[in-house]
Amino acid sequence: MKKFLKNYDFEDYFDSLILSRGKNYYKENRILDIWWQDDLVTAYIDGSEIYRIELRVDDKKLNNFHCSCPYSEDGEYMCKHIAAVLYYLEENEIPQLEISNKKEIKQEKHKSELSQIYDEMNYKLRKISDRNGYVNYYNGRYYVNLINNVSHYIDDFIESEEYNSAFELIKYTYKFIKNTFMDGSNGEFQESLYLINESASKLLYNDEYFDIFLDYTKNIASNNILDDFSDAPLHAFILYVYDKDSAIKAVKILDEIELNTYGIFVNQTLDKISLTYDFINKDAAIKMCYENIEHCDVKELLIKYLKHDNKIDEVIRILKE
Numbered sequence: 001m002k003k004f005l006k007n008y009d010f011e012d013y014f015d016s017l018i019l020s021r022g023k024n025y026y027k028e029n030r031i032l033d034i035w036w037q038d039d040l041v042t043a044y045i046d047g048s049e050i051y052r053i054e055l056r057v058d059d060k061k062l063n064n065f066h067c068s069c070p071y072s073e074d075g076e077y078m079c080k081h082i083a084a085v086l087y088y089l090e091e092n093e094i095p096q097l098e099i100s101n102k103k104e105i106k107q108e109k110h111k112s113e114l115s116q117i118y119d120e121m122n123y124k125l126r127k128i129s130d131r132n133g134y135v136n137y138y139n140g141r142y143y144v145n146l147i148n149n150v151s152h153y154i155d156d157f158i159e160s161e162e163y164n165s166a167f168e169l170i171k172y173t174y175k176f177i178k179n180t181f182m183d184g185s186n187g188e189f190q191e192s193l194y195l196i197n198e199s200a201s202k203l204l205y206n207d208e209y210f211d212i213f214l215d216y217t218k219n220i221a222s223n224n225i226l227d228d229f230s231d232a233p234l235h236a237f238i239l240y241v242y243d244k245d246s247a248i249k250a251v252k253i254l255d256e257i258e259l260n261t262y263g264i265f266v267n268q269t270l271d272k273i274s275l276t277y278d279f280i281n282k283d284a285a286i287k288m289c290y291e292n293i294e295h296c297d298v299k300e301l302l303i304k305y306l307k308h309d310n311k312i313d314e315v316i317r318i319l320k321e
């Protein structure tokens with residue numbers, strides 16, 4: 001433990017309004033984590049989002065500062081988060097970061113972190129909802145941003161091989177999205193699901209979790225557990241495709257899992273055709289197009305492929321039909 005900035009008179013450097021807000025943040029115990037290493041003090045604070053603050057200090061003064069919030073990001077202005085950390089330093093000793101245990105600390109943290117992440121998600125959702133729990137048109141961007149943050153947590157779990165935490169968080173987030181009461185007319189639901197599917201697709205590189213996630217996906221689809229979004233986890237398998245073998249696997253899964261809603265059926269067919277065309281066999285894909293040509297989206301795709309092959313006569317013939 002160490003005390004920094006003894007008798008440092010920082011208050012003059014701040015705008016008085018920002019200073020008083022910073023003081024409130026400190027009093028409200030919003031500093032989530034703080035430590036030092038060499039001359040660097042790092043802190044996390046619960047603002048409108050979780051922000052990271054870095055301060056370069058010596059015995060007597062602050063030499064440099066940075067906060068990840070929009071107000072201070074370019075390093076020009078001292079924000080309320082920095083003020084809060086300075087108030088904290090004025091009254092508290094802080095622990096040193098132990099580098100050797102960094103990974104262990106991280107993993108330990110991840111275990112207890114899940115419920116903290118759920119709390120954070122619900123807290124943020126409440127903040128952007130009106131009193132009926134509705135996320136209005138103007139807050140749609142914030143919602144996608146919220147889900148984007150969650151996808152980073154999932155990626156972190158996967159990176160540190162906390163696969164079960166990643167899987168739990170993915171499942172939680174699908175339900176969270178399904179239960180969100182929102183306008184969604186700017187594609188917020190689709191974007192949010194895409195972000196989670198992208199993270200889920202990384203989980204599929206682990207063979208054990210590939211099977212676990214597949215069982216989960218089948219269960220969601222056959223019991224319609226996520227209502228209109230019950231096909232969502234299936235898309236993780238499409239995003240997972242990176243070569244011919246993985247494409248064959250994904251097409252097989254799309255064949256196995258039958259979703260009966262008309263719109264979803266067409267999308268599934270389109271996905272199968274695209275994967276086949278891009279990774280497996282172009283002729284087979286074109287054949288699949290002809291077999292499903294009654295759907296106009298499929299017809300459009302076929303025309304695109306034919307144009308690509310310069311088969312203009314055939315394009316004209318199809319358009320005339």
Ligand SMILES: [Zn+2]
Pocket residue numbers: 051067068069070071072079080081082
């Ligand atoms: Zn800040």
